[in-house]
Amino acid sequence: MNLLKWAFCTLTLLGASVPVWAQEAQIYDLGNYVARLYSDGSGSIGKRFDLSATKGCKSFSCEYDRKHSDNDTVFKDTWSFRIKNDEMTDEQKISVRRYPYKMTDQFGEIKLDSNVYLWINLSNAHREVLCVAGHDFPGKTAMIRVDKNDPIETNKNGCLHLSSSLDDQLRKGNTLIIRGYHWPFDGAETREVSLGGYIKTTEFLRARRQ
Numbered sequence: 539m540n541l542l543k544w545a546f547c548t549l550t551l552l553g554a555s556v557p558v559w560a561q562e563a564q565i566y567d568l569g570n571y572v573a574r575l576y577s578d579g580s581g582s583i584g585k586r587f588d589l590s591a592t593k594g595c596k597s598f599s600c601e602y603d604r605k606h607s608d609n610d611t612v613f614k615d616t617w618s619f620r621i622k623n624d625e626m627t628d629e630q631k632i633s634v635r636r637y638p639y640k641m642t643d644q645f646g647e648i649k650l651d652s653n654v655y656l657w658i659n660l661s662n663a664h665r666e667v668l669c670v671a672g673h674d675f676p677g678k679t680a681m682i683r684v685d686k687n688d689p690i691e692t693n694k695n696g697c698l699h700l701s702s703s704l705d706d707q708l709r710k711g712n713t714l715i716i717r718g719y720h721w722p723f724d725g726a727e728t729r730e731v732s733l734g735g736y737i738k739t740t741e742f743l744r745a746r747r748q
Contacts, residue, residue: 571738575621583739584616616732617739621746630748632660634739635671638716638729653720654680656731658700660743666700672727673718680718684711684733709737 566573568583575581589604619634636656637649657671670680673696680696683689684707692698696718708714717728 566742568738568742571735573738573742579621580619581621582616582618583735583742585735616735619739619743621743630661632743632747634658634660634743636731636736638731650729652727652729654716654718654727654729656714656716658740660740660747663744663747666705667697668700668704669695669697670716670718671696672720675719675721675724678719678724680716682717683715684708685713687711705740708733711736 563574563576563581566575570586571583572586573581573583587603617634617636619632622631623629624631634657638652638655639649652672654670654672657669659667659669668682670682670692673680673692677694679694680692681689682692682698684704687707690698690704698704711733714731714733715728716731717726719726
């Protein structure tokens with residue numbers, strides 16, 4: 539029994555809640571992407587480890603990745619998701635998050651500390667929703683823009699229907715610009731979100747709808 543499985547079993551027997559890092563993840567091979575799904579319904583989908591992408595990186599993080607990588611290792615976790623059934627109604631809820639980032643030569647992709655990020659609700663096949671999470675300034679609306687396509691305005695809550703036409707834009711796009719207003723600051727916060735992995739993530743989660 540490996541250390542992670544031992545920690546999971548021990549904490550479960552003691553009646554303690556088990557943190558994600560101590561759980562045994564179920565691994566799904568998605569080609570050049572890897573999905574990890576934990577017993578509590580949380581998970582992530584990221585691009586499979588690419589040794590060539592770290593050859594010029596001398597940081598401790600890169601050295602660790604190179605030393606411990608295998609076929610199930612992702613260089614950076616890209617999309618975070620959660621699949622959960624409501625305890626009272628058994629209604630399934632599926633959501634996914636993607637945070638703004640910047641690219642660096644030394645460390646690759648680095649998540650930014652931002653008030654706004656991308657949030658998608660995939661629970662209902664007939665009513666999928668995309669939101670600029672963190673947008674909450676009264677009287678202002680958020681906006682999104684896929685590559686150089688026309689900007690799209692959200693409702694006052696920062697959300698809009700993830701229609702088939704918008705989904706098609708996201709599947710074909712490289713980057714998504716999100717703009718929101720986070721209370722109490724009335725200045726717009728504009729961030730860039732990578733769409734790499736969008737197709738793999740949405741297909742993986744849609745296939746798990748009940």
